[in-house]
Amino acid sequence: MSELFPLDVTAAQVRRRGKVLVGPVDLTLKAGGVTIVIGPNGSGKTSLLKMLHGIVRLNKGSVKWACGTEEAQKRQAFVFQTPVMLRRTVLENLIYPLRLLHVPKTQARVQAAEWANRIGLGDAITRQATVLSGGERQKLALARALIRKPDLLFLDEPCASLDGRAMREIEAILHGAAANGTRIIMSTHDMGQAKRLASEVIFILHGKVHEFGSAGGFFDLPETPQARAFLNGDIVD
Amino acid sequence: MSELLDGIKQAFWLIVTLDADLVEITLRSLQVTLSALLIACLIALPLAAILSVRRFPFRRITIAVLNALMGLPPVVVGLIVYVFLSRSGPFGVLGLLFTPTAMIIAQVIIIVPLIASIAHQSLRDLWAEYHDLLISMNTTQGQRIKTLLWDSRRALLTAALAGFGRGIGEVGAIMVVGGNIDHATRVLTTAIALETGKGNFALALGLGFVLIALAIAVNLTIHWLSHTEREGRW
Numbered sequence: 001m002s003e004l005f006p007l008d009v010t011a012a013q014v015r016r017r018g019k020v021l022v023g024p025v026d027l028t029l030k031a032g033g034v035t036i037v038i039g040p041n042g043s044g045k046t047s048l049l050k051m052l053h054g055i056v057r058l059n060k061g062s063v064k065w066a067c068g069t070e071e072a073q074k075r076q077a078f079v080f081q082t083p084v085m086l087r088r089t090v091l092e093n094l095i096y097p098l099r100l101l102h103v104p105k106t107q108a109r110v111q112a113a114e115w116a117n118r119i120g121l122g123d124a125i126t127r128q129a130t131v132l133s134g135g136e137r138q139k140l141a142l143a144r145a146l147i148r149k150p151d152l153l154f155l156d157e158p159c160a161s162l163d164g165r166a167m168r169e170i171e172a173i174l175h176g177a178a179a180n181g182t183r184i185i186m187s188t189h190d191m192g193q194a195k196r197l198a199s200e201v202i203f204i205l206h207g208k209v210h211e212f213g214s215a216g217g218f219f220d221l222p223e224t225p226q227a228r229a230f231l232n233g234d235i236v237d
Numbered sequence: 238m239s240e241l242l243d244g245i246k247q248a249f250w251l252i253v254t255l256d257a258d259l260v261e262i263t264l265r266s267l268q269v270t271l272s273a274l275l276i277a278c279l280i281a282l283p284l285a286a287i288l289s290v291r292r293f294p295f296r297r298i299t300i301a302v303l304n305a306l307m308g309l310p311p312v313v314v315g316l317i318v319y320v321f322l323s324r325s326g327p328f329g330v331l332g333l334l335f336t337p338t339a340m341i342i343a344q345v346i347i348i349v350p351l352i353a354s355i356a357h358q359s360l361r362d363l364w365a366e367y368h369d370l371l372i373s374m375n376t377t378q379g380q381r382i383k384t385l386l387w388d389s390r391r392a393l394l395t396a397a398l399a400g401f402g403r404g405i406g407e408v409g410a411i412m413v414v415g416g417n418i419d420h421a422t423r424v425l426t427t428a429i430a431l432e433t434g435k436g437n438f439a440l441a442l443g444l445g446f447v448l449i450a451l452a453i454a455v456n457l458t459i460h461w462l463s464h465t466e467r468e469g470r471w
Contacts, residue, residue, distance in 0.1 A: 055369055073375050076373075077374075086388060087389075088388065100375075
């Protein structure tokens with residue numbers, strides 16, 4: 001199987017109804033590690049992730065994967081800020097992506113049950129996914145993404161509005177996935193979480209990549225006044 | 238008022254004594270409407286899903302026309318089907334006029350737009366919810382349609398039941414293409430129309446009550462079989 005990375009983004013831009021949501025973005029991402037996307041509200045974090053993942057159409061520029069777009073899309077998964085639950089049981093939500101990959105029913109059931117246990121929902125496999133709590137939904141969405149064994153996982157503020165315990169559980173799953181070689185690109189508002197997980201950071205402002213570099217460098221010595229202000233908790237314009 | 242009471246009594250006796258004519262026309266009503274419903278669902282549900290998922294030129298116009306066709310006048314549908322199936326019509330050679338098949342064809346034409354429009358509303362809402370997820374999972378259009386139809390199945394049941402209600406209570410079109418022939422194409426609604434015309438109001442009312450009871454029984458049975466209205470289900 002050919003390599004997914006490097007990912008080359010060249011002058012990529014997404015516009016909707018005349019407004020630029022993100023871009024132009026020039027970026028090169030290499031294999032391995034966890035990339036954290038941070039920035040103020042409305043700065044374009046979600047749009048950037050969706051643009052890289054290919055959910056939104058580019059108006060300009062290009063997003064090039066080493067293995068080609070079609071192959072790359074098969075090897076990625078996305079976890080949304082508000083988890084979308086299929087109107088099915090917990091187990092069926094986990095079986096769904098496996099069936100898309102033509103995994104036999106019995107095998108898919110076994111794998112799904114294993115994942116349900118791993119995320120602490122082993123006792124809830126017959127419950128409808130939409131009646132789960134916010135934390136449980138997010139864990140299920142994460143498990144549903146990881147059960148496909150993606151090479152790359154996008155997460156859009158997966159811990160927004162979750163309590164400390166749920167956040168810890170999700171971070172533990174993410175650490176496990178990263179340790180198993182899954183490349184992670186994730187947006188977050190939580191600077192503590194960013195510091196705990198990041199190996200590199202993209203600071204985005206007004207839809208443009210304002211700063212991009214190693215996590216250590218960014219958190220210890222941000223290059224721009226806007227990044228410094230953001231890390232200090234000031235309002236950034 | 239006395240006619241209403243007589244009607245209730247007639248309906249009671251017709252049912253209790255399992256009147257042979259009543260059983261025959263009731264079974265024919267069910268046969269025609271359920272067949273029409275099945276065929277209509279096979280056409281309308283995938284059509285509704287395609288309209289929700291696919292983007293193509295004139296899509297909005299198609300949806301608007303489909304919605305408008307919900308109000309198709311049954312007599313006009315009957316007339317058009319009559320023209321097509323009559324001896325001089327393009328399908329006259331099939332000899333379908335004044336048969337239950339002709340009645341099924343007319344009912345299918347009447348209920349397809351109704352089922353498709355109601356189904357489209359539900360599928361469109363669910364597609365808005367699932368859109369990003371299913372695209373992110375790299376699903377094919379066929380897989381998306383299948384997922385939407387399966388996950389909306391209870392809402393689609395409502396659409397199908399609306400189609401059943403329209404079909405079972407329909408009289409104009411099936412009178413024109415069926416001819417209300419005794420022991421051949423007579424169904425509950427055409428029998429009611431006939432008895433009313435003869436001034437036999439009590440029997441007409443009796444048949445009417447049987448028709449209402451039948452519609453309610455079929456609806457309740459389908460709801461029960463599909464486990465709707467249970468906690469945590471749709």
